[in-house]
Amino acid sequence: MTPILSTLQPDFAKVFDRIVDARRESDSEVAGQVADILQTVKLRGDAALSDYTQRFDGYTLADDGDWLITRERCEQAYHELAPDLRDALELAAARIRAYHEAQLPENRDYVDAAGVRLGAIWRPVDAAGLYVPGGRAAYPSSLLMNAIPARVAGVERLVVVTPTPKGQSNPMVLAAAHIAGVDEIWRVGGAQAVGALAYGTKRIRPVDVITGPGNAWVAEAKRQLYGVVGIDMVAGPSEILVIADGKNDPDWIAADLLSQAEHDPTSQSILITDDAGFARQVEDCIDLQITQLSTAKTARASWDAHGVMIVVNDLLAEAPALANRLAAEHVEIAVDDPEPYLKAIRHAGSIFLGRMTPEAVGDYVAGPNHVLPTGRRARFSSGLSVLDFMKRTSFLGLDAASFAAIGPAAATLAHAEGLPAHAKSVELRIK
């Protein structure tokens, strides 16, 4: 049974510190293995991919046709989907597209008071690679959330890598690839696939940015290749913080907490409420609901190990400060007026406003990205967006007059910094 903490208990600060600092990410010994795999892929290319795929996925990459899943196959998977599922994917795609289109940054190009032309141009990267896990965690929603922002950014070449253990692929994922307009799907996975995307092989041309979820090997490969390519923020176990007053239906809040817990035993669900009786009701509802879930084992393990319930005296006065310490991936605010909470919570991946906004609508169809910073990284990082697939080039242009106005100061600073060629490049033009 998950203990119900109170902000009034004398050791609350200490207990809460422990919750904030707890690391649910495993310090695994994968770094060395990943470094080996990446080096091998860099040196041996496709032959290395073929070897690893045989070993890890039991799948043979021999003929040309073994390597790629064709666009025709994706289209076929799309047409074979149950109509309600196809409609749901299309609705999700359309709403994700609309939200991300509004993210497109504006270029700047202006002349300032000194007569200096200044500006910045945002452009997409040439090619993006998306990692799509095989097996249980192969989620079509995840493909949409990664691929559509890349497409909206204007990326010309969109490449998916995905392991197909014993040749099996997930038709929903293929259908999602069709909807998103993925250009290539390679049947390789693991660190070796990430290495191939970064370094390129004879078959697979390199990409500029790699995003998408994966296991510890995939995450470590991305981390090690950061700088060779751009990557999305390294993701850890998922988490939800639900801030709820006692006027909620405890069954709804229990389901919201479980929707995070069912992802993984390392997931974390936290409830903050101002009503101890409500917390006990939620706990009861969790115990009941959990028995009905096909994901019961995972949800139970997560809730027992990492579930937290905190009762505060004044919800608005106390919950935002606790939320800012936790900097959670998802924050639900299940109260009548969530507005002051939205203002006061500075650190969160995504915020779900009001009683009718369970996290699951955001995971699938609302439009904002579900790839969000975990493990308190919302303090400094953001959810996936079109910006992850773009980069900005600044530019400036001076004429004789504006050069006369600001050039001399540049020469002064260059001399002071001991960089005479910098100074000379300015002074020659002053004369």
Added chain:
Amino acid sequence: MTPILSTLQPDFAKVFDRIVDARRESDSEVAGQVADILQTVKLRGDAALSDYTQRFDGYTLADDGDWLITRERCEQAYHELAPDLRDALELAAARIRAYHEAQLPENRDYVDAAGVRLGAIWRPVDAAGLYVPGGRAAYPSSLLMNAIPARVAGVERLVVVTPTPKGQSNPMVLAAAHIAGVDEIWRVGGAQAVGALAYGTKRIRPVDVITGPGNAWVAEAKRQLYGVVGIDMVAGPSEILVIADGKNDPDWIAADLLSQAEHDPTSQSILITDDAGFARQVEDCIDLQITQLSTAKTARASWDAHGVMIVVNDLLAEAPALANRLAAEHVEIAVDDPEPYLKAIRHAGSIFLGRMTPEAVGDYVAGPNHVLPTGRRARFSSGLSVLDFMKRTSFLGLDAASFAAIGPAAATLAHAEGLPAHAKSVELRIK
């Protein structure tokens, strides 16, 4: 003597590939040492800082006063600056501030056609740490370029770490810290200082983002701490590409190329021109100018090892494609009409338009940031900006009507992905 390549020579493609792929960054063995230092700082905190600072900087951190450079000391350094230097720093700061203020992103908050409230809020991180090298590479301009965007972003606590070998600090850097409004300056450097900023110690509270240049140890420490904190892109050796027709003064272009070469022996300067005679003149001017530089030894080493001159047949038809392959940090376009080049060059850190825009004005006073992606990273990353000190929280809010419109699709997808608690959190609210 630097050979003059021609795009007409039969092996040009191969030679250019080698230039593009050449790695000027050393594969140093610092990773293990840095990992040790970071672990030690994490465990032993200030005591570890004290030990390392004694060992590496010959400076004793004993009394409270030994640790911090006070704001009063910075203010004093500011007042003691030569007036022309102070004015130049103030001009630079004002222009950097103005350019970065225009970068501030807009929040979004709207209700879409389905009645779903959607939006995103940009907020600054709570605290930013800036690494400022000691010794030769202690540049006040670099402090301004890192600190001002953080301040403009709204960061409340701005912390500098800088080594003070044998107690020596650079008064210009302190004056720049005064201008930028830095809150704390700690006299620690190296990987240990980066570790202290990320993990926090008893004296130094942790920060959320760490930026700023440093040696191989500092860069590796930032790389290893990526994810614990946000960092700016890992920087490699600097580079300039100058695209110039034969109508330029060869002395000006020679100075521009040398202004990059004088930074470091690993820096790279590349000239692309359509006039072979002009290229030879530039080479002669370089040979002459270099003898007059106090930085001659560095500039000579860089130009001899990494300098490149390429003669093309048609400048506008050929140079942008070569520039896109190089994806250089700085690109100067010294022609009468740089506009078509600006359109065609997709990958560059910053572009300097026209004959009167030497890179040095951008390094100091133009306004755009001089912290730019190196080593072909302009393919996927951008110069430092206010966004590096901010993060975005998405939000969404549904009411009964909008929930009825899109909720069922979320439940359909949740079931299809095998996540029943996700589905239940939606279905309970539909009933």
